[in-house]
Amino acid sequence: MTSPGSPPEPDATPFATAGGYAAGRRFAPADHTAQAAVRDAFEKLKTSEARLRRIIDAIPAQAWCLRPDGTVAYLNQRWHEYTGITREEAYRARASSAAASEADATDLLRRIVHPDDAAGAVAKWLRILPEGLPGEFEVRLRRHDGEYRWFIVRAEPVRDEKGEVVQWYGTNTDIEDLKRAESRLRQEEHELRSIVDAIPQSITVLGTDGSTLYANRSLLDYTGLTMDEVVAPGSRSRILHPDDVERLKDERQRALCGDAPFENEQRLLRRDGQYRWFLVRYSPVRDPGGRVLRWYATGTDIHDRKQVEERVRNENLALREELDRSSMLEEIVGSSEGLRRVLSQVSKVAGTDSTVLVLGETGTGKELIARAIHKRSRRAAEPFIRVNCAAIPSSLVTSELFGHERGAFTGAVQRRLGRFEAANGGTILLDEIGDLSMETQVALLRVLQEREFERIGSSRPIPVDVRVVAATNRNLEAAVAAGSFRQELFYRLNVFPIRIPPLRERRDDIPLIAQYLIERYAKRARKRLGAISKRTLDVFTAYDWPGNVRELQNVIERAVILSDAETFVVDESWLRRDARGGLLPERTASLACTLAEREREIIEAALADSRGRVSGPSGAAARLGVPRQTLESKIRVLNINRHRFQPG
Template sequence: HLDLSTVLKVSQTVQGETNLEKLITAIMRLALEHAGAQRGLLILPHGDAYRIDAEAKGSDAGVAVDVRQTSIGVDDLPRSVLQYVVRTRERVLLQDASAESEFAPDEYLRRHHARSVLCLPLLKQTRLTGIIYLENNLTSGAFTPARMALLELLASDAAISLENARLYRDLQEREARVRRLIDANIIGIFIWHADGRVLDANEEFLRIIGYRREDLVSSGLRWTDFTLPEWREVDRRLLEELKQGGGHRSEEREYLRKDGTRVPVLTGGTMFEGVPDEGLAFVIDLTERKRDEAEIRTLKEQLYRENLALRDEVDRASMFEEIVGASQTLKALLSRIAKVAPTDSTVFISGETGTGKELVARAVHKRSRRAERAFVSVNCAALAPTLISSELFGHEKGAFTGATQRRLGRFELADGGTIFLDEVGELLPETQVMLLRVLQEREFERVGGTQAIHVDVRVIAATNRDLKAAIATGSFRQDLYYRLNVFPVEVPPLRERKDDLLMLVEYFVQRYASRAGKSIRSIDKKTVELLHAYDWPGNIRELQNVIERSVVLTAGDVFAVDELWLSTESSRPTI
């Protein structure tokens, strides 16, 4: 017969434990203590497979329980017995395992000389929640009717308690994952009730809406407190959808902060399983993103205005498209411009200072398919060495001291158009490497950034230096030189195109006279002879300056130049 105190002890021990590992230990210890078994296994389902979750062994010192998860091997128990219990949901009791039965051929029984074997299904209603396997290798008939009655009771309680403990463990793990997410403060998270209460929230969420934790605890914060009136009806509909099992789509909206200001956010949420009327919402602060978007819009608008101003300046100056002269030397130059302009080839312009290299670059751009897009000019020699990379490729906010906001570089401003790199021979080695990457891969990274930015830019470079000599001294990269020198164009000095001098003089006289509001009808003959005799070491730029100065000082309608203004030393540049 069953001892009542033993029955109560077994039931209370099993039913009162919610910790899964402790429950498994208690079940196996009770099974061995009251069954007369030497060894036992607890087998539980894991998905579509069964695994051993605990092994118990009895000795004179007591029962030792090893809680672990392992696959079932051939030396763990008779497979035929296990398969029968799984298939039929019925127990198997072998009072003498060596006697003839349908399980006698099992290799395990012969190899381990098992005498008494019991395999009990743990059933919750008709669902198999686990299996207890017990064996005794010393004696047959170990599992007496009294012991069997107690084990049946243990199996019944264990089936229910194991199921509850596993559900409780899963719930704790889910709650722990949610808590880790909440405490991480990567995004704002709050737990809400359908009646409007905010039950809990992390610091990031409280920061977003401008409340303190004291507000949450003491005054009973409600989600209607930070929901704008125009969103409340939408939220009520979303709540009904969630209650009916629908997923909550993420959406952009604005929350009302405690100080009355608005904050742009991205929100989403869901309801907890098995917890009626409670759910979790995530909130991402979009303030920085919206600020960046506004900054980009401002920069684009600024770029558009600058492009319009640049085109207007080009049209007003007219010389940007019009190169003055008719000499054979100039015609040869214009012929090369006409051939290369319609292509996207990189153009390398060389020539002495003041010869009009930028003028040639603009002429190439104006006659290209990119003529309606930006022409961005950069004088590499005029930029501080430490700022060249930032100027060309832009920088991210905080990339260096003074970088208070993201800035687009000249290459991004020239996207779709043409960039003119004047005095390219002055670039620092590290900037040369970045420029080489742009030429090879058409991409770069802003200073302080990690994102690759792709651009469609035609590159025109110019220099008055001997880059081959710079390559020999190691100050200019040879691979960059060959990337730039795809289509070389050499601009002749003014002394080699004296046939154009009179035409240039007339052009500049009329240009500056018009600006000064003067009417100049002729040019002094002696001045023409003087200008022809001069060697013009500063080339067209020097001619332009001399004529502008003379126009300012001319009182009548005859243009003349003071010969003292012309340098007596025509020291020609080496290039």
Template sequence: MFQVIYSDLCRPGNEMQSNDGISLNLSEDTPDRYERLVERMLEQINMGQGLDELLDSVYDQLQGVVPYNRIAVALLEQPLNLLRLISCRSDGEVALKVGYAARIAGSTLAPLLETGQPRIIDDLRQYLLEKPHSASTALIEREGMRSSLTLPLLAGGTPIGVIFFSSRSTNTYTRSHAALLRRLAGHIAISLERSRLVDELQRTNQALAEANAVKDKFLETLQQEVDKQTQQLRQSESRYRSLVELGHIVNSSLDRREVFEQAAEQIHKLLDCDHVSLMLGYDEERSPHGFAIRFDRCDREWVEMPMDSSSDSAFVAVRQSGKPIVFGNLNQSQRFPEHRRLLDAGYASVVHLPLMSRDQYVGLLNIATRHGERLDQWDWQLLEQFAAQLSIALDNAAAYGEIDRLKEELQQQNVYLRDELHTEHDFGNIIGESRAMRQLRVAIEQVALTDATVLILGETGTGKELIARAIHDASARRKNLLVKVNCASLAPNLIASELFGHEKGAFTGATQRRLGRFELSHHGSIFLDEISEVPAETQVMLLRVLQERLIDRVGGSEPIEIDTRIIAATNRDLKSYSEAGNFREDLFYRLHVFPIQVPPLRERREDIPALMNHFIARFSVRMNKTITRVDRRSMDGLMQYDWPGNVRELENIIERSMIVSHGDTLAIDVSWLAGEPGQDADIPDGLSTSHQLQRSFADVERQAILDALKRCHGKVYGPDGAAAALQLKPTTLYSKMSKHRIQGRRQHQTY
């Protein structure tokens, strides 16, 4: 280790001895300048100046103290054991640039760092020729340097790098220079170590700051996500509560109109919309129908809404896509016909939502508002979920309605069939072999296998109902009901309800929904007897049935499809009757598709014996009598009689005769045909007999009805009623009571 006595250096020109015997020739003021340099460097270090500022100061202050043209600093990098140049000050062009690095192991600097001793090269060029060298030494020589002094930088006894002093002259540096600069190198090492520690601290602080920033960002993101999830959870909870409440509301009824009404109210509360409509339709064959409610401030109003099922309607478009369609500005988009009507009514926007249940298109929900900007505030997810619930509720209501309808239909069919059991049908054997009857059978066979409307024409008592029964039983509809309606026996104010049914509350006394005769005859046939007696307002409804096969219950809003064959009958000349303005001509031509004229009995007298045998055989079983012969005189009277009551009148004569006959011979009282003496005195001779007999039969029939009503205490329906006692259908008995002007208690039949 070199030691220099700076007090001895103060004498100019004085020569000093180091402890190794080497003399140092230094100028007189060198020690002072060196001390000032060290003090200034310490000040700079204490003031926290950086390495660049420190090296700049050293470069400037060492001038005149130590000869040099180039000063450079290189630091060790662990764990790679590299020496990297971090700073260089030169008066010329630099070949060994900052950033250059070389491995320590095996290099010429390794011993220097291990021993801590300086290295002096007097002639770099000669040194490169004689000894192994590193590339860095060659680069310094290329810069024009001819000698160098290399000092290790020690911090706490540990090498951290080296400092290079280079000169363009050979033999520039001595041990005196090394001894003088060693203390300076120590301060530089301390400064570098401090700078390194400060840099590491700053990097650590920067890393901590960045980590804190990342942490803060993460916490901020986490808090945002928590807030978002909390908000979504609250929205989900609110949506769930709303859906539960909405589900309870829309499922509280099994009537589709009530379900829609409740749903529309809730949609209005949720969205503050102005118009809600519903179009129902389950398949392409059924025409859509529906409801609409308009909300005006706090009031609501049911409005009529045309249901458009054309190919360019929203109903069809949404059904095909299966997705909601939103129109935010109806002024710019009028894609469907419904949009023009909504725009004319003052609405700005509309949303079409499909209603699907069990992969089936239930209908279309339309929501309109007069303020288009409200669409951005709607909860679409809640709306779609509510639409799904509404679809299920409507589907359930429709299914329940269908079950209820089928149940009611079955109950009515059972009542109707029980009523039919009391009526004897001879439709299997239309009696008669006359030419007119053979033609009638051919007509029945021709029309039976089709679904064509049939109009049966004929006088009273000719058996028009029997012909209708024969047509039905020979058709493909024979497994279903033939529902018979005597239009003349129905009160004008009740005929629409009887034919088409009514809803609960449709009128006073309508305590429950009731199916009409047309619904009861679905997939079967309906026989409308005395069709000419239908009131004019009901004729319009019948015309719609014939044209569209659709009916509307009284008080109902949904059209109902029916598949029924219509067979009508009348004893009038219906064409003349319609031309006189008493019957709609368009309805007449709708009914007059396949007319069948039933001949009166007087035009087929040859069938009277066969008819008599048929009636005698039937009444014999019922009365437990055996009749084998007919009195000749009675037979002649029957053959000569004109039979204004036709086959029904003949049946009544035979039944009456069977009652009073004894033995095996049927005898008919001549007075029944000729009339009692003194009656019909003013009637011409050719008409006296028929009118007397007709009056006699009417009196007998009237008295029999009165007696039966008296025995049954005025009751008509039921097993203990007058109809059962007379072996008549209740509707037939009511018709006869009306004909004979018998005032009776009209009972309401319960289905």
């Protein structure tokens, strides 16, 4: 019982079922025995109820009980201790008036919940109550000292046999420490991500199955993708070069199934549509037991290094070609008026980026002039790439100049940079340009006009910064008139023509060139040779030198090898005069004819043994130990009909 004016006690039986007895209920049994039995049962119920309350009060969590309508039936001791609200204060609403006879849970929520959380908590509770379903929400509850701490509030309905809600039971669990730990983790994660985003390398976090979980700012900026796009399934195929997808697929998956760090090289699509090479290193992150939890993939841009490597390979190829052919003068020697005029033109045009067309007979030193232009230009520190257009089969010249993608044609097993790409930033010499096919001339015209090209097998234009120097011993104007050379290309090449005079037009230079060559070859042969005999100089200056400086070079080299005296002399029988009094290389010519005939005999014998077949393991090229292209070139030069050796 309660005294007048004092707050009522909470329900005597808040833990009883819907059919339980309430405190103060009156009975009218038929006899005293039955009445006594009811009183005994009620006392036992009260005793059980008191024991249950003590248990609930001892629970290390706030527990409470509500009626089906949401009014408060019971609040445990932990709840009162935390909030500092006494039982009298908690139930004051019940004693204030008949109209407000019950304390409502929403009233208590508003009193103890943080102002910023109150509206949401009340709204959540008002959704849970009519649904009659379990629910929970997180709020900050005010402690008795005024501090707010985070709690998770869970409500669970109890139903009778008919399924009607007869009680609501709930707990308030303190999660402040968990919240603080989560906040620290979020802060640490934010700081870590800020650090990772500041790293200039591309970093991704992968799951054990290879799926992308996170990418840093560097990768997002490079690809132009959002985080959602990067972590979406299939995003890897969007940014990886098509040629690298299959190449890396199995290799990467096998490595991810293990637990050892690994790396690979791959091309990633930049936001502007260009692919760049990256070295990607994969490092595992393990738990204390050694199990792999994540993979960190760090990508370093190595595109410039790959370009340099490819350029070096092409330059080495060019150097090997240089060594395979007869070397020319290392310096331009002479002081004749014709040569001084050429050098003056070189000096004027070298500092520009204008296209130069070098014209001259075979052996006049067209390549030397091209190299002189390059060495005196602002591109001197960059590559100088020479392409002999006449020495490359017409079917391969386009690939040689512009490169190809893997699979572009039979035998293209990997991507290859062309000579233009290798010469990027420097100078390219297109020697014997008059021998280019019409198809290649069209592609070359585009490079000169638009400063870009496409590799064979690709439709992506590649910009290039290359100075073009072309050289030929042909009359390109006559070729244009004959329809074998495109007029537009001729105009593009003929920006600054330089004509090199033949040796017969600058005879004054012959003594200087001869002396230079004698010293050069004598040093190589470890011989001491003095002055040139006057007779030899007279022979040299009287000769027309149809092979120009290259022919003079060959004659002197042979003479140095055969010379035993200190004075340099040349056997005059090597040269003879023509009908006009000029000298001709009689023995050299006869020797060349003899060698040609011998070559013909050897090649025809090999063709006969191979039944007219050139390539393949049993072909003539394999029998002779020479490349197929070399043999086919010899067959064309010697005008050999290989088909007559094929079986009818």
